[in-house]
Amino acid sequence: MEKYIYDEKIGLWYELQGDYYIPCLKLPDEEQRPIGIWGQRHLRYLRQHRKALYTELQISGKLNGYLADLNEKAENMFIEMVKQMAARENVTEQLKDQNQMLWVQRMNSIRDRAMEAVNNDLIYA
Numbered sequence: 001m002e003k004y005i006y007d008e009k010i011g012l013w014y015e016l017q018g019d020y021y022i023p024c025l026k027l028p029d030e031e032q033r034p035i036g037i038w039g040q041r042h043l044r045y046l047r048q049h050r051k052a053l054y055t056e057l058q059i060s061g062k063l064n065g066y067l068a069d070l071n072e073k074a075e076n077m078f079i080e081m082v083k084q085m086a087a088r089e090n091v092t093e094q095l096k097d098q099n100q101m102l103w104v105q106r107m108n109s110i111r112d113r114a115m116e117a118v119n120n121d122l123i124y125a
Helices: 036-049 051-060 063-088 093-098 100-123
Strands: 004-007 012-017 020-023
Touching: 036 051, 036 063, 036 100, 051 063, 063 100, 093 100
Parallel strands: none
Antiparallel strands: 004 012, 012 020
């Protein structure tokens, strides 16, 4: 018996494993980009709550690219929101020079609210 055979009807190669022919299946190559903290959070959410979408992205080879794009979008959204909130609430370098503890307190509050907004709008949506 041949080690490999090709089925022209469905276009698949089969490999002999013991007494059986098993289809030679391979996932498509996927671009490798770093996904960062936002992408990792969304990946965890997909695995736990959106299993069908996770499986579809993984099988199609688009999971890493999807997560990397989402990570970039979330990071940009977070940075922009922090800048806007700080300007709106008058949290400036002048405040930092005058009262560091107040500046840290306000910036932590701003960062927490921006993180919550990004989580609600992108990560867990």
